[in-house]
Amino acid sequence: MKLSKKSEYGLRALIELTLAYNRTTLQRHEIAERQHIPAEFLEQILLVLKRMGLLASRRGIKGGYQLIKPPESITLGQVIRMLDGPLAPIPCVSKTAYQKCSDCPYASTTSCPLQHVMGNVRNAIADILDHYTLKDFAYGRLQEER
Amino acid sequence: MKLSKKSEYGLRALIELTLAYNRTTLQRHEIAERQHIPAEFLEQILLVLKRMGLLASRRGIKGGYQLIKPPESITLGQVIRMLDGPLAPIPCVSKTAYQKCSDCPYASTTSCPLQHVMGNVRNAIADILDHYTLKDFAYGRLQEER
DNA sequence: AAAAAAGTTGACTAAGTCAGTTGGCAATTA
């Protein structure tokens, strides 16, 4: 049930990039310093986010990274899936990366106890992370109780 | 956000042991066959659950394992914590194994965005898993929507 | 044009975790 450092650093970097959105670009080392992230590791993460279309970058002396999608249109769930893979605790309850379980004794049954409860867990996680945007995140919008 | 095989196998084994509760003991290979779990790996798991006080065992020719706590008194959350560690995605939001984050830039701040959202996630997970008992699980009680 | 700054890429690595396997020992029963 753990969040990797990759996702943690990625999300923290996106706080900075969201705050700079439409205002300025940020260089790797600026983000790294502000968020205490190893700069070389951060780069890998920023490149993934770039390939996924969240960021643009410029090289050269006035280079840097910037967010190119509106921060209210990106959810934390999307970011975590890019960096860590599916949110679901087991593949057979994933909506974005479903895989049927191979040697589960309930595979041919109508209902598997584990699948049932883990389905609930995955929905609970996704309900939060897929409704929380980068804008909410960076500007500290409090999420109302559910 | 993944559940390990250890926890998956442990929970599935506990289905069998719950169904046998107060009726009979089960041997390692019986559980292994019914739930398609490698018997030697299963043993490690059963021993952990024994050390944690859930199971009793007898050696010798009529040996086996049995559940010694009422299945309605044990939650899936407890079991998963025994086998996988804390439910929380990051240590600084764990209730059972809290650790303050060391080099987070918000460490001395009143509010950390990541801590806030991950706290919600950990509560959502725990709300499900800490209210779902082995009895519910083994006998397929459907959990009402929330 | 050359130098410098920055991003890009791929390879590499040390440490740790996961999912088991193996083998010897201890207790129980027949």
Next chain:
DNA sequence: TAATTGCCAACTGACTTAGTCAACTTTTTT
């Protein structure tokens, strides 16, 4: 005492995590 079963520790191979390093390309400044 022999067979059976659980108990325990060590071990293994594959994989993941969290980085690091070196070489290279592009862009900008001088």
